Amino acid sequence: MGIKREIKILQNLCGGPNIIKLLDIVRDQHSKAPSLVFEYVNNTDFKVLYPPLTDYDIRYYIYELLKALDYCHSQGIMLRDVKPHNIMIDHELRKLRLIDWGLAEFYHPGKEYNVRVASRYFKGPELLIDLQDYDYSLDMWSLGCMFAGMIFRKEPFFYGHDNNDQLVKIAKVVGTDELNAYLNKYQLELDPQFNALVGRHSRKPWSKFINADNPHLVSPEAIDFWISCFDMIIRRG
DSSP states (O other): OHHHHHHHHHHHTTTOTTBOOEEEEEEOTTTOOEEEEEOOOOOOOHHHHSTTOOHHHHHHHHHHHHHHHHHHHHTTEEOOOOSGGGEEEETTTTEEEEOOOTTOEEOOTTOOOOSOOSOGGGOOHHHHTTOOSOOTHHHHHHHHHHHHHHHHTOSSSSOOSSHHHHHHHHHHHHOHHHHHHHHHHTTOOOOHHHHHHHOOOOOOOGGGGOOTTSGGGOOHHHHHHHHHHHOHHHHTO
16 A cells, blocks of 8 residues: 555656656566656765755755645645655755655545654654644654754754654753643643653753854754744644
């Protein structure tokens, strides 16, 4: 079912800006298992590519990524796995492609979805507290995690050892007041044991993430965009 859904989604997104192009589907003669053939991108591993990127480079590639996400959301599709590993960049051609649509899903308002999606460091709080009726904004949280890693030179930005610790790491940045307001909005309660684990934290000022390696990347516009991705109330409307 997963591969059929991925093919359907890729066909729906065909021709969209910066979406990887599905060129062909080849089936094994014996097993009939499909193999997907995509356009070639001369990608550079993000661990090599990101460190020397300039402020302009980051703005450019985030804008290209936003165009892809805006298109897929406009077609009723959530990617549910935004992370550096799924963004291929040919820096010489300044070409970006959004890949790996295996976890993508069609969005239907009010429908409950599996929370076991996205990679841990890029999971939105909704996934970590088992909120199943999430929406497109999930992708924006993941984008915010990726963007923060790029401008602050901290990869991954939220480095949790497991899903519980991931929520703790998030609470230490956004603050427990915002986390609790988010929980209250959706009438959710944390397990008492988990509440103790999260503790009490005030919102961490963004200036605390600036160090000798990154001040040239941290502009007022970057901070404004970063905060909008991580604002849990605004993000979910």
